Amino acid sequence: MTIETGVLQRYSQGAESIQADLCCPVDYDRELLALLPQEIIDKDYGCGDPSRYVQKGDVVLDLGSGSGKICYMAAQLVGESGKVIGVDMNDDMLSLARKYQVEMAEKIGSANVEFVKGQIQDLALDLAALNQQLIKHPITNAEDIIRLRAWQEKQRKESPLIADNSIDLVVSNCVLNLVHDSDKEQLIREIFRVVKQGGRVAISDIVSDEPVPPHLKADAHLWSGCISGALQEHEFLQAFVAAGFVAVTYDKWESHAWQVVEGIEFRSVTITAIKPHHEPCLDKGHAVIYRGAFSKVYDDEGHIFYRGQRMAVCERSFNLLTSESYNNQFIGIKPAQEHAPQSWCHASGSVRPAADTKGAAHKADGAPSCC
């Protein structure tokens, strides 16, 4: 059995009957669970609660949606103006999640959830459309495979399952570890592709404290059980930084390991990150002050910030560093008089002279300065 067929088989069993060894205790929001059918709650194979990051009006994508629990919780939070898309590659899980779609739409008061078939490492390819294509044009020889590849490429470009820059928040609950290691880099690139600029990710998953050795990775049962495919805790964050995300953070990190195999600890974590706006760096005279508690910090783009100094930043960095994602760690200082935008020409670590910003309203705690 390969890693992928093992995952397919294990979660078909999980859709059919409760698999106790796949369940990791999670403290979900009871109010959101109250509307959910018992079968969905029982067939919960998650390890965290990314629904906590959902905001009203969001378009949410849930990677590896399983029974649909996180999707139906998110649907209650996004409201009528938002939308939730669950993607899973397993027909049995998709059937289980869809079984309750009408009932949940009535309870929530909005039909704002859909479940689609796809592999999360290839979010452009619609596997339901691929099934239809194979019915019309079955594969009978090598040339058919070449033609099918061309059709897939066209589909990805012209009718992607999930379009570029279309999602406000990507969530996932205990799924990324199940993707083959050779596809993990592409998976995170795909997440980056589909998130809007300024959009967020909130991903609960399992990480290991040490690299997982090859003999454990080769164990298909440990892999499908969300253990041996786990990335090492540092690699997991780095993968998101390497894809271009910023503000990459461990928001939750369980102190107790969920499983220990051959001395390696596997634990549940939740990471959050944002996709920055792709705008040129323009200097209009903005500055930020890093509040502390460290003497200096670097952001994910390599800029350095010294505690207490008015560091020169472009308008894009100013908006990013003073946004919610940085938890009020920076005081934003607007230019006393915004000057005409100039291409960024300061070295990282340049201090903005106080004279350039003196008297400007600052964005501390979101309120203008009054002193």
Ligand SMILES: C[S@@+](CC[C@H](N)C(=O)[O-])C[C@H]1O[C@@H](n2cnc3c(N)ncnc32)[C@H](O)[C@@H]1O
């Ligand atoms: C551990 S379960 C988690 C299900 C759900 N997120 C939850 O919280 O209960 C993993 C789910 O991800 C799906 N899955 C695994 N690998 C996948 C992939 N590469 N693409 C799409 N779905 C995948 C499985 O079919 C299964 O439904």
